Amino acid sequence: xxxxxxxxxxxxxxxxxxxxxxxxxxxxxxxxxxxxxxxxxxxxxxxxxxxxxxxxxxxxxxxxxxxxxxxxxxxxxxxxxxxxxxxxxxxxxxxxxxxxxxxxxxxxxxxxxxxxxxxxxxxxxxxxxxxxxxxxxxxxxxxxxxxxxxxxxxxxxxxxxxxxxxxxxxxxxxxxxxxxxxxxxxxxxxxxxxxxxxxxxxxxxxxxxxxxxxxxxxxxxxxxxxxxxxxxxxxxxxxxxxxxxxxxxxxxxxxxxxxxxxxxxxxxxxxxxxxxxxxxxxxxxxxxxxxxxxxx
Amino acid sequence: xxxxxxxxxxxxxxxxxxxxxxxxxxxxxxxxxxxxxxxxxxxxxxxxxxxxxxxxxxxxxxxxxxxxxxxxxxxxxxxxxxxxxxxxxxxxxxxxxxxxxxxxxxxxxxxxxxxxxxxxxxxxxxxxxxxxxxxxxxxxxxxxxxxxxxxxxxxxxxxxxxxxxxxxxxxxxxxxxxxxxxxxxxxxxxxxxxxxxxxxxxxxxxxxxxxxxxxxxxxxxxxxxxxxxxxxxxxxxxxxxxxxxxxxxxxxxxxxxxxxxxxxxxxxxxxxxxxxxxxxxxxxxxxxxxxxxxxx
Numbered sequence: 001x002x003x004x005x006x007x008x009x010x011x012x013x014x015x016x017x018x019x020x021x022x023x024x025x026x027x028x029x030x031x032x033x034x035x036x037x038x039x040x041x042x043x044x045x046x047x048x049x050x051x052x053x054x055x056x057x058x059x060x061x062x063x064x065x066x067x068x069x070x071x072x073x074x075x076x077x078x079x080x081x082x083x084x085x086x087x088x089x090x091x092x093x094x095x096x097x098x099x100x101x102x103x104x105x106x107x108x109x110x111x112x113x114x115x116x117x118x119x120x121x122x123x124x125x126x127x128x129x130x131x132x133x134x135x136x137x138x139x140x141x142x143x144x145x146x147x148x149x150x151x152x153x154x155x156x157x158x159x160x161x162x163x164x165x166x167x168x169x170x171x172x173x174x175x176x177x178x179x180x181x182x183x184x185x186x187x188x189x190x191x192x193x194x195x196x197x198x199x200x201x202x203x204x205x206x207x208x209x210x211x212x213x214x215x216x217x218x219x220x221x222x223x224x225x226x227x228x229x230x231x232x233x234x235x236x237x238x239x240x241x242x243x244x245x246x247x248x249x250x251x252x253x254x255x256x257x258x259x260x261x262x263x264x265x266x267x268x269x270x271x272x273x274x275x276x277x278x279x280x281x282x283x284x285x286x287x288x289x290x291x292x293x294x295x296x
Numbered sequence: 297x298x299x300x301x302x303x304x305x306x307x308x309x310x311x312x313x314x315x316x317x318x319x320x321x322x323x324x325x326x327x328x329x330x331x332x333x334x335x336x337x338x339x340x341x342x343x344x345x346x347x348x349x350x351x352x353x354x355x356x357x358x359x360x361x362x363x364x365x366x367x368x369x370x371x372x373x374x375x376x377x378x379x380x381x382x383x384x385x386x387x388x389x390x391x392x393x394x395x396x397x398x399x400x401x402x403x404x405x406x407x408x409x410x411x412x413x414x415x416x417x418x419x420x421x422x423x424x425x426x427x428x429x430x431x432x433x434x435x436x437x438x439x440x441x442x443x444x445x446x447x448x449x450x451x452x453x454x455x456x457x458x459x460x461x462x463x464x465x466x467x468x469x470x471x472x473x474x475x476x477x478x479x480x481x482x483x484x485x486x487x488x489x490x491x492x493x494x495x496x497x498x499x500x501x502x503x504x505x506x507x508x509x510x511x512x513x514x515x516x517x518x519x520x521x522x523x524x525x526x527x528x529x530x531x532x533x534x535x536x537x538x539x540x541x542x543x544x545x546x547x548x549x550x551x552x553x554x555x556x557x558x559x560x561x562x563x564x565x566x567x568x569x570x571x572x573x574x575x576x577x578x579x580x581x582x583x584x585x586x587x588x589x590x591x592x
Contacts, residue, residue: 014464105548107410108428108462113403132404140464166404168310168436252401 004086006093010101010141013094017143026051027092029144031135034058034095035075035189036084039179043148044088046176050146055092056085057138062098063109064130070273075192094142101137109133112159112166115253119155119246119266120277128159135160139171147171152178152186154266154279158253177289178278180206184291186278193274201239201271206291208233209265209280216259216282223247223257226265226282234269243268243275250281259283300382302389306397306437309390313439322347323388325440327431330354330391331371331485332380335475339444340384342472346442351388352381353434358394359405360426366569371488390438397433405429408455408462411549415451415542415562416573424455431456435467443467448474448482450562450575454549473585474574476502480587482574489570497535497567502587504529505561505576512555512578519543519553522561522578530565539564539571546577555579 007013020027028051030043040056047054058081065071078095085093109129115121116128139147149157157175164173179187184206185199194202208230215226227245234240247256250264259282266279281287303309316323324347326339336352343350354377361367374391381389405425411417412424435443445453453471460469475483480502481495490498504526511522523541530536543552546560555578562575577583 010464018466106462108406108408108459110404110406110463113405115403137463140466143466163404166402167406167433168306170314170436170439 004082004090004093006082006095008094008096008100010096013096013141016092017141020053021143025053026145027142028054029138029142029147030054030056030090031138031147031149032056032058032081033060033074033189034081035077035192036081037179037187037189039150039152039176039187041084041088042179043150043174043176044085044090046148046174047146050172050174051144053092054088054090055094055142055144056090057094057142059094059096059101059134059138060098061130061134062102063133064127066124066126069124070190070193073193075189094138101134110136110163110167112162115155115159115162118253119244119248120268121155123243123268128156131156132159132163136163136167136169139169144171146174148174148176150176150178152188152278154250154264155253158251180291184210186276188276190274190276194271198239198271198274201237202276204234204237204240205267205269205276205278208267209278210291212265213280213282213286213288216263217284217286217288221259223255223259223263226259230265230267239271241270243270247282262286300378300386300389302378302391304390304392304396306392309392309437312388313437316349317439321349322441323438324350325434325438325443326350326352326386327434327443327445328352328354328377329356329370329485330377331373331488332377333475333483333485335446335448335472335483337380337384338475339446339470339472340381340386342444342470343442346468346470347440349388350384350386351390351438351440352386353390353438355390355392355397355430355434356394357426357430358398359429360423362420362422365420366486366489369489371485390434397430406432406459406463408458411451411455411458414549415540415544416564417451419539419564424452427452428455428459432459432463432465435465440467442470444470444472446472446474448484448574450546450560451549454547476587480506482572484572486570486572490567494535494567494570497533498572500530500533500536501563501565501572501574504563505574506587508561509576509578509582509584512559513580513582513584517555519551519555519559522555526561526563535567537566539566558582 028047032040060074110132111129183203185202212226212230245267247263256263262285263283268277324343328336356370406428407425479499481498508522541563543559552559558581559579564573
């Protein structure tokens with residue numbers, strides 16, 4: 001297996017990408033913030049057959065964090081990340097410093113306006129502007145032909161899809177299903193913040209999603225009733241604080257009242273200081289993929 | 297001479313551009329709002345030697361006009377534009393409709409923040425956001441390797457340069473000197489709004505610029521004194537209303553007090569309802585290119 005190449009400078013990334021492109025080598029990219037888990041690695045595998053060289057970026061993007069969020073304590077372990085990526089056949093890792101990415105006179109931002117203001121955007125006002133900007137730049141820096149994102153960050157996936165369409169980005173997008181722990185909890189680097197008790201509580205998130213998925217597949221339902229049912233499940237645990245539970249159109253992210261078609265349920269909860277998000281597709285035509293070992 | 301190809305659909309533009317790119321044909325682009333003059337045509341010539349196929353776009357971009365600006369009456373003459381472009385060896389013209397470019401659910405915008413707020417940006421708050429967004433999209437739609445812009449729109453040129461640097465756009469930028477009429481007036485599609493009397497008044501704009509250029513090359517000067525001198529020249533004509541006269545660093549567009557290096561002087565004036573802009577480089581090291589037949 002060839003040694004993985006690590007690039008830290010913008011200049012080197014651009015000239016290497018140009019060289020690869022000139023030689024007809026199609027680059028596939030998995031943009032990450034590091035502290036990798038099986039969800040990220042499944043995205044690296046998702047690139048198979050879509051490109052000639054698999055690359056990942058590791059960059060904790062400061063501009064997508066709010067002033068009181070967890071930028072400083074976001075978990076990092078680059079040595080382990082590189083080992084995991086190499087095992088998956090990743091040949092290139094772009095891991096720049098924040099100073100390299102955001103020099104003092106940096107001032108260009110991309111905003112997908114409507115979609116960035118709902119759901120998580122109500123509580124994290126500049127978050128998706130930060131995401132759209134960094135993703136656009138990573139596409140340009142790596143000249144990737146294809147890029148893979150996880151559906152755990154459902155709103156992010158839709159924002160990136162919309163940016164691609166609106167700006168005509170020459171990048172094919174792939175989306176990977178959420179990878180879950182045995183009790184159904186969606187994998188997330190932020191799960192590392194949870195102590196044992198909190199980790200057990202977190203299992204109620206997938207329980208509430210599995211419940212709403214079953215319930216909505218029975219008959220046409222009103223989203224307010226379904227939300228109340230989910231709240232009942234989550235509120236049995238005083239350690240869980242619901243931030244939002246929303247029922248939306250999967251493409252536009254506009255709210256949906258009656259579940260008479262495929263609808264995406266998204267939620268954000270706090271367990272202690274840790275904010276966790278998850279989502280599921282429900283309603284007629286949706287494929288319920290049962291989480292492992294779930295018992296409500 | 298081959299017939300010029302006109303493309304109006306986004307879909308056709310993208311697939312044609314991909315085809316050209318696949319065949320190794322480097323596209324050069326001059327983005328325009330039509331109603332072409334010698335300034336635009338000089339930009340088409342500027343592409344010579346930098347690309348394999350010369351293209352222009354004609355699109356009056358609604359999102360760069362404010363609510364009380366001249367979008368509806370902006371002059372148009374596509375038949376003549378196409379003739380002029382064909383004569384210059386332009387092989388491709390992209391001329392989409394506003395509905396094609398901005399479908400109802402369009403929502404992605406690019407902003408070069410600091411630079412868009414000064415100078416013209418003080419009076420046209422969303423103008424440069426509209427410019428950055430459309431230019432970025434035209435680059436992606438045409439997959440151009442090189443693009444040419446005029447320095448008459450000096451702030452626009454700097455905003456585009458900064459967007460390219462910040463977002464790492466894979467496009468080479470060329471900038472063409474302002475082309476002027478015999479009395480020094482910068483060519484602009486908006487000159488067509490002027491009646492004969494107003495057209496004569498407009499000649500005082502280049503007079504004021506030539507004056508400040510000569511004056512600043514004599515000795516270190518304070519920009520406030522130079523501004524006052526320009527105001528004296530322009531205010532002799534009651535038909536001219538000054539919107540701003542600013543002395544700035546050519547790269548950052550930050551204000552400059554003492555002219556001890558190359559400084560850009562930018563101005564905007566109203567003559568009747570017509571807003572005209574112009575600019576000149578002054579100070580040590582600047583090359584004064586005398587306007588033709590000017591006598592102050």
